[in-house]
Amino acid sequence: MKIDVKQDVFSLNNVIAADNRALFNAKDIFTINIMGSPGAGKTTLLERLIVQICRQVSVAVIEGDLATARDAQRIAAHDVPVIQINTDGGCHLDAEMIAKVVRGFDLDKTDLLLIENVGNLVCPATYDLGEDLRMVVLSITEGEDKPGKYPIAFMEADIVALNKMDLNDYLDIDTNNLIADIVNIKPQIKIFPTSCRNGKIVGMDELAAYIIEAVKTKKQDKILRGQA
């Protein structure tokens, strides 16, 4: 009985996610769904990423939170269009929430849509939003053993930002064990060790280059398909 309800919810979500994906493809927008525990550093990573790429690609941001507009205010300070979704207690974003707000952006002038999901390493992983790429932000302060204990998020992700590397010297962990635990779940996942703290930036050039390349590749693929 419970399982039936879940399946209904998921299949409805998948229909709307497919609509979102069709819209993003029609408008040539590369979309990233960003998830991770509360306090993994998702918003700070987005802020840093925006600073590094906003001259090369035109960015829009959706912020998901149970409550407050704190994250949207931080993003808006970087002069980037941002929409805050408050789930009012809900534990994840779903495709319908995205569909309802996304036309609030000027989609013809958007290259990259960054969607920061609710801080939660469990529920967001099972909801497709129509994104092209899924990124988990995992703070090394969470310990070595999290990937195996929360496997679905990593199974469904394309890349991982292993964040807060600036704190590595102060923790009793070996990041090699952490990386091995991730790779054990999904061998082909791409891992970027990062730190986004002022004065201690690590790995953001590599992550920014990877994302800019992905945005360009999507546009080129469409041109090639149009010529074929």
Next chain:
Amino acid sequence: MKIDVKQDVFSLNNVIAADNRALFNAKDIFTINIMGSPGAGKTTLLERLIVQICRQVSVAVIEGDLATARDAQRIAAHDVPVIQINTDGGCHLDAEMIAKVVRGFDLDKTDLLLIENVGNLVCPATYDLGEDLRMVVLSITEGEDKPGKYPIAFMEADIVALNKMDLNDYLDIDTNNLIADIVNIKPQIKIFPTSCRNGKIVGMDELAAYIIEAVKTKKQDKILRGQA
């Protein structure tokens, strides 16, 4: 339609939680439901707590995780009875899961049942397990702004362990702002700044004393009710 389904789930959960509570009261067991983000330090805090209180109260532990028995293995090393629940993707423990396993302990010889919920600052907060006390473990590495963004967990909690205080010198946060954000949600909440790292233990004497007192008070209240 969606809301109806949710209400059904919650009211069924509340019925079973009331049964659990009746069982715990009949057996004189004080029960704590422990929640927090992945990597907040819940298991390490439980390990340290067990070391400090196991000579005064008899402890049993339920560990909730999506997958693996990693946490139960860590608890078992302290010679305490422990049961691991794997939710197989589920984002929280519910009262039925507890009811199904709890008779696996010798309840007549248990004073304190510690239930470590799935690492998730959202979903566990809305499921009563039949506990006497609810504790949120919040790592200061998660940043100052989390309570306001995840208010339900704090609204529903009795005490907060503000954990990983040993890392305070290495972070760009002011724990006074963090505490103010918690108190703003629930003024009467009790906050214990803690660190459970070997060689850097903070605040665990206070937390242990508080819990031992709560266990004793429950037993005394029952005796007093019996005499009245």
